[in-house]
Amino acid sequence: MPHRWEYEDEYLEIKSAFRRAQKAGDHVLCKQLSPRVEELDGMMWRSMTSVFPELSPYRTVVEALRHTADRLNLLFPELANQNNDTGDGQFIFGVSDGRRTVQIWPMEDRGYYNIKIFDYEYIEEGVCYPGHTTSLDEATIVLSRWFVERCSIDDLHAQFSWMPREPLKLSGSRMTFE
């Protein structure tokens, strides 16, 4: 896989322009940009669903998670709550109430759902527990148990050994230059 998608520059530019137009209430510009935004998003979604076919009935990651939670009879976060910042949830899902966070990101180049859960209850800077699974059901269970049920990391680790008990610690500089 190449370092960069061939349409990366255009994608980043047009998505920003579209969001600005939405925010400004510029419906004419939104209408102009919409076809290309949908085309590029569609290209990305088709590629993602070729690796994760279980996502193909849906249009966004957040929609897939919500339906999966319903199917499994799991509690799903109240995304209408303004305290829970979610972003658009199209390709990367995230929910946070400032004390706990869950992020779920299907990464097609790796073939797994990248999951990060964060805990801010005891440490202001927060701690992160990263894990990954190839199962949408498992990803949804982690979301519900950590964010809605408020289970402990030990409980989560006991259920899914791929969720680490110890938090992430960076071993070096976040940014380096070569």
Add this chain to the structure above:
Amino acid sequence: MQLNGGTPVITTYNAANQITNAGFTYDFVGNLTNDGTASTYDALNLTTARGDTTYASNGDGTLQPPPGTNPQQPQHDEAIFSFPGVGPGTCATSAGFDLSPGAEAFRLPFPLNPPQGPVVFTSIYMGADGQPRQSFDPANAVKPAKFGYAAFIGKNYPLGSSYFDDKWFDEGLVAIETYNGTWQDPVLEAMENTQTINFLVDGMDFSNPSWIADAKQPDGRGWLTHWEMDQVILKNYISRLHLWENGEEIKGFARAQWLDAWKQLRGLP
């Protein structure tokens, strides 16, 4: 009175016990700079040259061959530099830095407190030829050149049994020091002059508003390096940016998704 070759010579001294005879000169801090043979000293008053012989010194004052005389063994704990108001010389890394042998190109911050002025911070970059440069020059750095800095530097952030910056040096990375209120400049300089900007996204929370807002402090410094990523995007260095997570590079669609999410959350154009 002393005898010199049978000829009596009267040696005179001033109040600082410096010889005042003709031909003897001292610098402003009292180092003997000429007694018939010229001598120079570094900022720690260690000899850097006497006559045609040059010296360098490490942190404990041991004299060593000058940097660059043996390219296989660059003197990582030394640097040549020029302090404003002091003049060229060599200086041991007395700033509390103990660069690991893995660091092969580096920028050193030097606190110096010359007698005639306030504390001065300056820095140099060491090239592959052992020569100093004013800006980071990866093409001429000892390879492989790695250059980095930590958001936590100076805070002694605990990391297991060591501290973050200790661990960081153990990794063979080298410093952009961030104190003295000018940390943004060397970071931008490094961005501008390097071909590859690596960024670890491990543990970055896109969903917690307070986390995202953290970098909106007056100095723009977020404890998870928000400002730096913003600058990569705003200055259009994206093509040189490499995102890493869990030890693997994020490529293709996933990379575009991450960058778009970042721009969305940070409100970048």
